[in-house]
Amino acid sequence: MSGTTGDHQLPPVLDEACERAEPLARRFADAGHTFYLVGGIVRDALVGRGGHEHDLDATTDARPDEIRRIVADRADAVWDQGARFGTVAARFGDDVYEITTHRADAYVPESRKPEVVFGDDVVADLARRDFTVNAMAVEVLGRRLIDPFGGRDDLARRRLRTPSGPDISFSEDPLRMLRAARFLAAYELEPTPELVAAVETMGDRLAIVSAERVRDELEKLILLEQPRRGLDFLADTGLLARVAPELVDVDRTRWRDPVARADQTRAVRWAALLRPLGTAGARRRLGALRASNRLLGEVTTLIGAAEAPPPDLDPASLRRFVHALRGRVPADVAARFCETVGAGPEGLADAVAELAAVENLDDLAPPLDGSAVMAELGLEPGPEVGEALDHLLELRLAEGPMGPDEARRRLGAWWAGRRRRDPA
The missing domain is CATH 3.30.460.10 (Beta Polymerase, domain 2)
Structure with a gap:
């Protein structure tokens, strides 16, 4: 039919x-x-x-x-x-x-x-x-x-308005004000003057909306392919002060533009948005939005990586950069994020990919475990075992993969030198 x-x-x-x-x-x-x-x-x-x-x-x-x-x-x-x-x-x-x-x-x-x-x-x-x-x-x-x-007709004219008066609509469900930002960005619409005026005067009604609903709606916005128009709407209407007040006094190019450039994944987009706040500030904002511990860990790890990128592209620096991620986010994701926000040396993502092609960056652990160290050195559990493992880890990061025989040899040499320096 x-x-x-x-x-x-x-x-x-x-x-x-x-x-x-x-x-x-x-x-x-x-x-x-x-x-x-x-x-x-x-x-x-x-x-x-x-x-x-x-x-x-x-x-x-x-x-x-x-x-x-x-x-x-x-x-x-x-x-x-x-x-x-x-x-x-x-x-x-x-x-x-x-x-x-x-x-x-x-x-x-x-x-x-x-x-x-x-x-x-x-x-x-x-x-x-x-x-x-x-x-x-x-x-x-x-x-x-x-x-x-x-x-x-509104779709054809690229216009966003409410079926009833916007003051009535937003009073009924204040989250609609935040949702407006998403639709403006997703469909390249322009808000009517009446809609903008209502948001500017009614933004404080978002306070009655649960943090979880606010977080979910903001996440839908930042995960759009092109969220800039919606993010500008938040800043221009004062809604930003209700959802991320710490960003109000930050130049919007420091959070809007990185969000639009970043990988279109949840943790990366949140990290791009909150990076100007540092790890502590991002943790507080995500906590206020009732984010999961997993998301909080991924976001703060990414921001931490951008705060302490590798100084150079030599293998040792790259291994230390990857090790600091503690497996919370993939190395390639962290490297691309650093490039997106302009942190670290140029070519970081390619360098990490090249190193990952020749050695397993998912296994940056000491080449011997604690039991092997105790057996090799005749030690009981204690701080000396931890020192030995730290030394082996540093060797792994500085020099790359190491077989168990070489690890035992290097461990023995280190232990002998340590005992000479500290006979007691």
């Missing part, structure tokens, strides 16, 4: 998604309910993005119990953990649908969470969404775009 919306055909991606969803939509229709595709697949298809999506969002006037009943005997799997919020997920072959009852949520002004209110009208449901570019739905059986707030 050809998909139309007025004089416009639905993009092929949407038409194909509707065709796959049609049997499910017919089951809802047979039960007297509507069924619409919503969310990213609609928005992205209208700007020529996306492909054969398997994770699909849908909305219906059916209540959660009715959704469960409609999908139960045909779905390969059903998940209803979100039923109290109106969402039931179901898998049909390769496709997973998150099906949510139309919402008409009511927000308590000082609350972090909405009071869930189910609705019967798709337009009312779309009205409560964050931005017009997300407030669109496709009627599956009719192949009709439902766009009551002009989201398609």
Whole structure:
């Protein structure tokens, strides 16, 4: 069936998604309910993005119990953990649908969470969404775009605005202000003056949003291929003071530009953002954002590497640089990060790669373990064993891989010299 919306055909991606969803939509229709595709697949298809999506969002006037009943005997799997919020997920072959009852949520002004209110009208449901570019739905059986707030036109005009007044929208869910930065960057949009003014005056409402939600939204922004536009929005509107106040007085080129250049991975992007704060400052900011210990360790290791890069590209300097990473991040990642932020000698990443091609940089341990040292020198456990291991490690870092026989010989020579210097 050809998909139309007025004089416009639905993009092929949407038409194909509707065709796959049609049997499910017919089951809802047979039960007297509507069924619409919503969310990213609609928005992205209208700007020529996306492909054969398997994770699909849908909305219906059916209540959660009715959704469960409609999908139960045909779905390969059903998940209803979100039923109290109106969402039931179901898998049909390769496709997973998150099906949510139309919402008409009511927000308590000082609350972090909405009071869930189910609705019967798709337009009312779309009205409560964050931005017009997300407030669109496709009627599956009719192949009709439902766009009551002009989201398609806003995408074409590269404009970001809210379905209702931005002061109302941001008061309902303050995280939408931070989300605006992500959509500006991801779709190269421009905010309306009304949206900017609302953010500038309402930024302090982010204080009622949990640190975890703020962290996750900021992370989505910095992980974009080109986050600059969104990062500028944070700085220009004052939102930066709510999410990373330590950066407010830092020249934005010191954190915005490295983020945009850095490897598009989680720890590296966070490290690029927070590097001007040093390891201690980054640790405090990530702690305030309730980051995991693993992320905190990776980020501070990367920042520490940039604070103490190798002075030269000789093998010994490179081995010491890699050893200082303690295995928390791969050597090539740390080397590229240093280059991204302008730390260390030029060509560091290539030099690390060349050295890694001829020796195992994942094994920069002493060539003998503690038991072998004690057996070789006739020692009991104690500080002398630690000194011997430190000496062997220094040999490994300075000279490269060493076999056990050579390690024992060098250990014996060191021990003999030590005893001559300190006979006691």
